[in-house]
Amino acid sequence: MAVPSGSRELKKGSAELLILSLVQDQARHGYDIAKLIELRSGGELKFHAASLYPLLYRLEKRGWIEGRWVEKAGARRRRLYRITPAGRKILTAQQEGWKAFVAAINRVTGGEHA
């Protein structure tokens, strides 16, 4: 795993937020989600299939995202995930909490800049 050890829990907590924000504007399949996480974190965060899909199923079970098999002509069917209204609420709340947290950390660690 590309993240340093000790940050596993942090990664897991933030992963939910990451996934929700990735599917909030458009439906994506699992591989797409994994690629985007890796890309946007500049390779810092990386999910393997063995952890990613259970996480997707958990979010789905909670009713935050919704997975649906979609067939396209000439291609294999794929399972696409999209955010649900309940998921959107959670996302908004978490984003605000995250922003407040980051601001607080910044105030403490970078006090002289404030």
Next chain:
Amino acid sequence: MPDWRLEIRSRLQNLRLAPERESEIVEEVAQHLDDRYRELRSAGRTEADAAAEAWRELEAADVLGREVARVERPRPLDLPAPGADSKGRVFSALLADIRFAFRTLRKNPSFSIPVLLAMALSIGPTTAIVSVSNWLLWRPLPGVQRPNELGIVWFGQWFKDGEGMSPTGISYQNIADLESAAKSFVGFAGVAERSDTLIIGDRLPERVSTAAVTSDFFKVLGLSIRTGRDFQPADDLPPFGSPVAIIGEGLAQLAFGSPEAAIGQKITVSRQPFEIIGVAPEGFAGIDRLGQVKVWMTASTMPYLLGLKDPSRYTQRRGGSLSMFVVRIAGGRTWSDVETELTNLMGGLVAAHPEDNQKFLASPNREAVTARVFEGLGEEPLTRRRTQRTITLLLGVGAVLVLLGCANVANLMVFRASRREREVALRKALGASSARLIQLQLTESWLLAVGGALTGLVLAVALKSVLQDLLFPARPGVVTHIPFDIRVLGLTLAVATATGLVAGLAPAWIAARSRLSSALARGSSRNIFRTPKLRSGLAVVQLALSLTLLIGAVLLVTTVRNLHAVDLGFNPERITTINFSLSSQGYADNGLSFWKTLQASADVSRQFDAVATGTAAPFGGKFSVRVLQPNGEVLEVAGVGASANYFRTLSMTLLRGREFTETEAFAAPSSDPMPIILSETLAQRLFGSIDVVGRTVRFPKTASSPERDLPIVGVVRDARDSLTGQNDPYVYQPFGRFHFGVRQGTVIVRSERTAPDITAAVRTMVAQIDRSLPVLPGVPLVTQIDRRIVQQRLFAWTLSVLGGLGFVLAALGVYGLVAQATSERAREFGIRMAIGASRSQIARLVFQFAAVIAALGTVAGIVLAYFGSRAVSSMLFGITALDPRVYLVAIGALAVVVAAACAIPAIRAMRVQPVDVLRAD
């Protein structure tokens, strides 16, 4: 590209996911690995390198399984496929079979609904019968210890003609002598069940069952008093005993709120005060299962209870009022030991006290007094045998019905099994063992049987109340609710299970021996000349059983019709009778004036078409009166006391002379001359003519009057007091003549109004004469007559319904069989028609097949009915058990049913087009 699926699936296999869900996950994760592999390959990596990198997506071997397990739910149970070998997992295999059977049955309603119905129709009525039998015959008496040691002893003189017994009272002195000498029994308690007027506080007076018992009654039964104390010997000392009572738990709850609160309270029993000293155990209401005893008093309080000034009739050795005893047998003795010993001891009593015990000796019409011992408590000894016979017969009918249901279900199942032969053969080819296939089949039939039984229980609840009404019209309000007890439910399920297994055996056997090659080779066209022997046999059994039931039904229905057609000599329509007991109200000689006043106020009110007073209405009892024949011989005849309007009210035809006048009817017993009216039979018997008005009949000397000649003022047509017996000779005397009748008289009302309405009106009239006298509900005379033919009506009804049901079941069976046989012979019919057979010839072939089955069923049914009808022969009236007309009617009905069942298959056979059949090959 490597195939990822197998590996992914193996990592999930321990999770026991639902198969569809597992496939989804495998597909999704495999796609991920595909995508990864493709990406790496397009980035220029080697195949091996890309594959290794992609495999890494699955991380350590346990990660995917563990993570998925935290989210996904496992499927409930790992069940083997139906018919697959259970490999020791018998229980889960059974569960799988039940699920599978349930699904298949739900998918085939045209099969499962008839089977369920057949089961319900056979098990439901049987359950109703069993629960009533249980309630009547097998239910234990509450609180009684070691009931198998208990019996009943009756002392009495049996009439020489064998028709009944007159009880003989045993005095306390004689009881003590019997008890001290006896070796064959260890307990001996006297009990006399009574009916008294009970008043508690300011509650309305009510008539309740009571019992006068010796002080050891509860001890002999092994009952422990729930609250308070038991009777002590000191409570039971002549001449008047102690005025103490033990009351039932129900009454204590109702009247005082709790058993504890009842202790020490005063109650009034037939105008005499008693103090409550104890409360009986919950549910105990006497030694009869149908008993309703609410109050127990000691037997020596009887003179006190009756308000007697001179108790000697009860206290001397020659007296005594107890004739029934509960006896607890000594260890190692038999019931005939008890009877023999008591008879010997009675002889000893006569020898020791010849003067006092003379009443034990034989008289012209009666045997010497004997002790009759009846094993067991719970039922009235004299009706016990009849009840048991009734119940046995009902249970027999129930058994026939279950057999019928069994045959029907087996028939349907065999039919289905033959349709499923290919499916079963395939399962076998796929490795199912015969044992598993049999289990599968039996599970299915068991499930049907239990389902049918549950449906049947619903039916049973409805039928039970009908049975109750038919069995107990004589006890309105007493038997209101017969509960199902757990044993009956258990038995029903056991019978259902047995039925299911028996019915499933034949198809299971077919399933087990079926061969793949033959079943598959047969394909859609069926074996041409294969006659379903097993099914034919079952149809024969069904026809035979239902023919038997039908013959029974015709016999009983005819009997009931004959009984209703009997000329009674009076008209019971619109007659309501109300019985009164003045004796429990302390009336002595002023009783007559009560009746006179009541009759007068009823006449004056003009509320009814006619009112009369009598010692009894027809079917309501009679006195035994002795008259002297012209040759000097004593003739015992029936006596009834009548008021002025008696014959007119009952629409009895006066053949000669006149009725009594009002003055004559209510005159004192001793007044002379006392006119009499004879029944036609008595007039013929005494004088050989009915023109006897003005002549006299000589009455021998009795305890209260000397020998005297009484003038005949009228002759009346015979009125029956039983439906089946001879016409007894009757003498009618003025109402006031019978001391006892005056105390226990009957008001007879002719009116369009209902019995409760009439009762209310009479109650108002009585209240103006004596406010404390309870008025029992009036009973229509028609109902009282119907009570005499309870058994016949019960069986007429039961056999008709069940016989009808049986016929429906049998018709279905025959139809199914003929339909199958016809469709299987379609090819043969087609060929026959192609070579010139006419349609009617084809129809004849169908009917020929059915006729053979019907003939066999008829013969078997007649044999069964020949033996079965013996069981009902004692109930028949106006028809004999082997009346050929009955058999002809029943066989005719059977022929019609079979013909009807064949009609549709025959029509179908006639419509067979040779071309179609031949083309199908």
